[in-house]
Amino acid sequence: MKNPELFDHRPDPELGKALRAALEPSDHAAFVARVMANYDHALERATVPTWEVLASWFRPGVAAAIVALIAGFLFGRMVLNTGDTASIEMAMAPVEGPGLAALVTAPDPPDASVVFTSLVEPR
Amino acid sequence: MLSRGGAAAVTAMPAERDTPPPHASQPPGGGARIGTGDDPALVAQTLAGDRAAFGILVERYAAQARRVARAVLGDPDDADDAAQDGFLSALVKLVQYDSRRPFGPWLMRIVANAATDRRRRRNVRRAEPLDPALVGGGPRPDAAAVQSELGDRLRAALAELPERRQTAVVLFDVEGYSHAEIAGILRIPEGTVRSEVFHGRRRLRALLEDWKEQAK
Numbered sequence: 001m002k003n004p005e006l007f008d009h010r011p012d013p014e015l016g017k018a019l020r021a022a023l024e025p026s027d028h029a030a031f032v033a034r035v036m037a038n039y040d041h042a043l044e045r046a047t048v049p050t051w052e053v054l055a056s057w058f059r060p061g062v063a064a065a066i067v068a069l070i071a072g073f074l075f076g077r078m079v080l081n082t083g084d085t086a087s088i089e090m091a092m093a094p095v096e097g098p099g100l101a102a103l104v105t106a107p108d109p110p111d112a113s114v115v116f117t118s119l120v121e122p123r
Numbered sequence: 124m125l126s127r128g129g130a131a132a133v134t135a136m137p138a139e140r141d142t143p144p145p146h147a148s149q150p151p152g153g154g155a156r157i158g159t160g161d162d163p164a165l166v167a168q169t170l171a172g173d174r175a176a177f178g179i180l181v182e183r184y185a186a187q188a189r190r191v192a193r194a195v196l197g198d199p200d201d202a203d204d205a206a207q208d209g210f211l212s213a214l215v216k217l218v219q220y221d222s223r224r225p226f227g228p229w230l231m232r233i234v235a236n237a238a239t240d241r242r243r244r245r246n247v248r249r250a251e252p253l254d255p256a257l258v259g260g261g262p263r264p265d266a267a268a269v270q271s272e273l274g275d276r277l278r279a280a281l282a283e284l285p286e287r288r289q290t291a292v293v294l295f296d297v298e299g300y301s302h303a304e305i306a307g308i309l310r311i312p313e314g315t316v317r318s319e320v321f322h323g324r325r326r327l328r329a330l331l332e333d334w335k336e337q338a339k
Contacts, residue, residue, distance in 0.1 A: 009302065009317075015327055016296035019281070022274035023293065025189035031203055035181050035210045039174060042211035 162226035170217055181210055184227065187298055188234045194293040195238035196245075197282045205241045209234030228300065232308045235290055242286065273334050280330045284323050291316055292323035 025031065162183075168176035188209055193202035213220075213233045220229055281289050287309060294300045294308060295316075302320070306313040 011296045011299060012324060012328070015324060015331055016299075018273060018277055018331055019293060019327070020190070020297045022277040022281075023190040023193045023297065025186060025193065025199060025203070028185060031189065031206070032178070032181050032185050034203075035185070035207050036174075036178055038207065038211055039177065039214065042214055046215040 163222035166217060166220055166222060166226060169214070177214060180226070180230075184210075184230055187227070188230065190297060191231055191234055191290060191293055192238040194281060194289045195235065195286055196242055197278065201241060201245065202238065205238040206234055208241070209237040212237060225304070228304045228308050231294065231298075231300070232310075235308060239286065273331075276330055276334065277327065280327055284326060285319075287311070288319045288323040291319040292327065295320045296324070 162180065165176045165180050169180065185206070188206040189199075189202055192205040192209070193199055196202045196205060209230070213230050216233070220226065281292075284292070290309060291305055294305045295302070300308070302313050302316045305316045305320075309316065311319075
């Protein structure tokens with residue numbers, strides 16, 4: 001940069017005065033009073049121990065857990081009732097067909113996902 | 124942790140000292156700089172639970188904090204909210220203040236951060252220039268009207284600057300902080316501060332010169 005003003009280390013009094021007037025706040029005493037009115041509240045918020053914060057979340061947390069439990073129970077019951085799976089033995093019965101043959105005759109142990117797929121895929 | 128066993132209320136706070144003797148680190152011909160000689164003592168008293176001592180610090184830095192916040196936010200109400208957040212945040216963090224360093228830059232960093240946070244929350248990229256009708260409030264003498272118009276235009280021009288540039292110019296030309304102090308406040312290199320101040324001034328100076336030409 002060739003412009004020497006770039007490194008001017010002196011404040012511009014004229015601009016400073018104009019900006020100061022443009023930004024000058026009003027009602028100084030009211031602002032100070034407002035800040036001081038929140039003095040105690042700010043300190044209270046800052047000095048609340050962590051365990052008290054956690055304790056304040058205990059009841060909502062327990063309520064949320066109960067709701068989640070009930071929802072999970074209802075959902076599970078709905079899934080079990082709507083399915084036409086006869087039994088766990090039937091579900092686990094070996095599958096006939098090329099899928100099973102390929103699984104049994106493979107030289108390497110099958111991947112777990114292959115075994116799972118062979119159990120759940122439609123017959 | 125800060126003790127709370129201090130005086131009951133802030134009373135008889137000294138008047139704001141906006142034109143004190145220049146600070147040791149103030150650049151020659153600097154802007155109005157607040158006298159800060161007993162700031163560390165006031166901080167120590169506040170930490171000991173003296174509410175009135177904190178009141179004096181608020182009284183002393185309120186105008187500066189509000190101006191800096193307004194430079195960032197534009198809107199005076201938002202600026203006051205941010206300045207208040209800054210003061211109360213500083214109160215809570217007062218134990219972290221290093222009394223070997225000047226209090227003003229430490230506080231202004233907190234205030235500038237509070238203003239920046241509020242601006243982000245507000246999700247507004249550019250501060251709205253004030254409606255001249257709101258600034259008024261009835262007929263006024265010509266000189267005051269002209270001054271008000273200049274204020275509106277300066278605020279609008281300031282609002283168009285990038286946020287860091289706004290703060291840098293105001294801290295340097297209005298509040299009298301040095302480049303090094305502003306670098307500490309904004310957490311940017313000193314050379315960047317010089318550049319920001321220069322580019323910010325260039326825009327504002329041009330506006331000021333235009334206004335002076337028109338006023339002739």
